[in-house]
Amino acid sequence: MKNVAKTTTLESKFPLLAVENNCILSKEANITACFEVRLPEFFAVASAEYEAIHSAWHKAIKTLPDFTVIHKQDWYIKESYAPDLAIEDQSFLSKSYQRHFNERPFLNHYCYLFLTKTTKERMRMQSNFSSLCKGTLIPKEIRNKETIHRFMEAVAQFERIVNDSGFVLRCLTEEDIIGTDDTQGLLEQYLTLSRPAATPMQDIALGNEEVHIGNKRLSLHTLSDTDDLPGTVSANTRFEKLSTDRSDCRLSFAAPVGLLLSCNHIYNQYIFLDNSEDNLQKFEKSARNMHSLARYSRANQINKEWIEKYLNEAHSFGLSSVRAHFNIMAWSEDPAELKQLKNDCGSALALMECKPRHNTTDVATLYWAGMPSNAGDFPSEESFYTFIEPALCFFTEETNYQNSPSPFGIKMADRLTGKPIQLDISDLPMKRGIITNRNKFILGPSGSGKSFFTNHMVRQYYEQGAHVLLVDMGNSYQGLCELIKGKTKSEDGVYFTYTEDNPIAFNPFYTDDGVFDIEKRESIKTLILTLWERDDEPPTRSEEVALSNAVSGYIERSNRSG
Numbered sequence: 001m002k003n004v005a006k007t008t009t010l011e012s013k014f015p016l017l018a019v020e021n022n023c024i025l026s027k028e029a030n031i032t033a034c035f036e037v038r039l040p041e042f043f044a045v046a047s048a049e050y051e052a053i054h055s056a057w058h059k060a061i062k063t064l065p066d067f068t069v070i071h072k073q074d075w076y077i078k079e080s081y082a083p084d085l086a087i088e089d090q091s092f093l094s095k096s097y098q099r100h101f102n103e104r105p106f107l108n109h110y111c112y113l114f115l116t117k118t119t120k121e122r123m124r125m126q127s128n129f130s131s132l133c134k135g136t137l138i139p140k141e142i143r144n145k146e147t148i149h150r151f152m153e154a155v156a157q158f159e160r161i162v163n164d165s166g167f168v169l170r171c172l173t174e175e176d177i178i179g180t181d182d183t184q185g186l187l188e189q190y191l192t193l194s195r196p197a198a199t200p201m202q203d204i205a206l207g208n209e210e211v212h213i214g215n216k217r218l219s220l221h222t223l224s225d226t227d228d229l230p231g232t233v234s235a236n237t238r239f240e241k242l243s244t245d246r247s248d249c250r251l252s253f254a255a256p257v258g259l260l261l262s263c264n265h266i267y268n269q270y271i272f273l274d275n276s277e278d279n280l281q282k283f284e285k286s287a288r289n290m291h292s293l294a295r296y297s298r299a300n301q302i303n304k305e306w307i308e309k310y311l312n313e314a315h316s317f318g319l320s321s322v323r324a325h326f327n328i329m330a331w332s333e334d335p336a337e338l339k340q341l342k343n344d345c346g347s348a349l350a351l352m353e354c355k356p357r358h359n360t361t362d363v364a365t366l367y368w369a370g371m372p373s374n375a376g377d378f379p380s381e382e383s384f385y386t387f388i389e390p391a392l393c394f395f396t397e398e399t400n401y402q403n404s405p406s407p408f409g410i411k412m413a414d415r416l417t418g419k420p421i422q423l424d425i426s427d428l429p430m431k432r433g434i435i436t437n438r439n440k441f442i443l444g445p446s447g448s449g450k451s452f453f454t455n456h457m458v459r460q461y462y463e464q465g466a467h468v469l470l471v472d473m474g475n476s477y478q479g480l481c482e483l484i485k486g487k488t489k490s491e492d493g494v495y496f497t498y499t500e501d502n503p504i505a506f507n508p509f510y511t512d513d514g515v516f517d518i519e520k521r522e523s524i525k526t527l528i529l530t531l532w533e534r535d536d537e538p539p540t541r542s543e544e545v546a547l548s549n550a551v552s553g554y555i556e557r558s559n560r561s562g
Contacts (some may be wrong), residue, residue, distance in 0.1 A: 015374050019174045024373035030118045031148060032373030033155045034172040037111040038397040042259060047250050050236035050397060057392050058163030060158045064273055065151055067123055069375040072269040074258060074396050075110040077195055080421050091463055097411060106417035107262055109399045117151040118376040123272060125126060126379050186372050193331055206364035216331040217338050220366060221324040221345045222359040224382040230353035233393040252397035256351040257328055259400055259416065263341050265330040268370050271391050272323040272383060279321035280314055283307050323383040324391040362437060405429055410460045451476040516555050525551050
């Protein structure tokens with residue numbers, strides 16, 4: 001049988017030309033600024049903060065020129081926890097803790113943002129004009145230096161607005177994009193759908209209904225039609241599992257397709273900034289055509305009403321007409337697992353009240369357009385018209401828990417995956433002004449783990465050099481003290497407990513330096529008054545004076561005799 005499959009080299013079809021000044025230049029002369037995005041942590045953002053993030057995105061996007069593509073790409077990759085077991089001076093419990101969590105699987109999140117300046121013609125091209133199918137012609141306007149200069153100024157302003165809003169954009173360097181001898185760059189990671197440095201390049205099969213990256217098979221769900229979208233959208237939504245009648249746990253509207261979707265996947269979010277006036281004029285013309293054809297079809301009448309509603313919104317509130325597209329790209333090497341991934345992705349979209357649409361027609365072109373900085377190759381027929389604010393509701397706005405930058409802290413666990421997290425709940429919040437003292441209140445019903453957590457916290461604080469004094473009412477910390485006492489050969493971990501044969505006793509007059517200032521004398525007097533205090537009446541002034549004189553006389557006599 002004759003093989004009719006067309007085979008070519010990646011080099012001949014590769015759409016990118018070079019990386020210059022930390023920007024990617026495509027063969028179509030599109031210029032892309034690349035950023036890594038650091039979003040707020042999961043379950044740590046309130047509704048007002050989500051609204052502020054949403055507003056910051058909107059303000060930043062408004063600064064970009066026409067014919068710019070905003071491509072936000074979120075990677076969710078299954079990884080395994082790898083502790084550093086070679087650290088010296090680790091206690092037995094610390095090593096046991098690390099070994100317990102060794103190779104625990106978790107879903108890691110990486111977020112990137114690509115701002116691509118292209119042309120009007122490129123924005124309108126469909127899938128049959130992808131760089132996979134044709135050669136390259138550089139448009140005249142993209143060679144204008146002033147156009148490029150204005151675009152880079154807008155990118156700088158975009159970055160400044162976003163960074164001032166609370167989350168961080170970091171410009172990717174050339175090494176981040178193309179890699180080094182020891183690390184994979186972002187482009188290579190995308191072409192292999194793998195992040196480990198030792199992953200070799202494999203054959204890419206772009207078929208009519210299926211795409212293979214080596215042994216990995218892709219499954220693609222798209223939101224590319226207004227019929228597939230929910231009736232209403234918002235910047236954030238209530239997460240019922242952790243919410244109560246008195247408190248709300250909020251997540252971004254698109255959280256179900258983010259960290260809550262526990263499989264290897266990439267969530268692509270596109271916003272295409274056309275010329276808004278041209279779009280609205282085109283809709284005006286379409287509305288007139290629908291009006292003239294309304295008597296032939298009720299559908300034309302309904303379409304006319306929808307178009308007029310869109311135009312009224314745009315003109316009444318000064319909204320910019322844009323196009324948008326969103327897709328979930330999941331993959332697996334196991335055909336049975338791939339079938340389950342299709343169901344999981346469809347269910348995640350259904351949680352957003354979207355209509356799941358498993359795309360088998362444009363998988364190849366959408367994968368190709370999803371390559372970092374290749375958004376100019378996006379097929380225009382896969383996008384829908386909307387406004388900036390509702391489109392931004394489909395952006396994921398949170399990432400997984402991150403280790404605190406402070407070296408001091410305790411090990412906690414990610415509530416979704418159980419991955420250990422180094423968390424500073426004392427020094428770092430003080431430095432950031434979140435708290436004004438280091439007091440802690442551990443509250444919970446009987447058996448909920450209060451003493452277990454306190455043992456865990458106190459042990460780690462002690463191992464990091466903190467001085468710990470505990471008043472133990474139920475012998476909950478005696479075992480920890482005995483462990484420390486044995487390790488330090490009785491220098492630490494001293495545990496005083498009351499028995500009838502050996503009651504707790506101490507000498508309030510004992511000092512290391514033998515100096516009794518006014519503060520020490522007053523504290524001794526207060527202690528004696530507390531022990532001597534009668535329930536029915538407080539001590540009189542004469543009694544307090546007499547006791548102060550007695551304490552001072554005893555101290556002076558002790559000093560003379562000592």
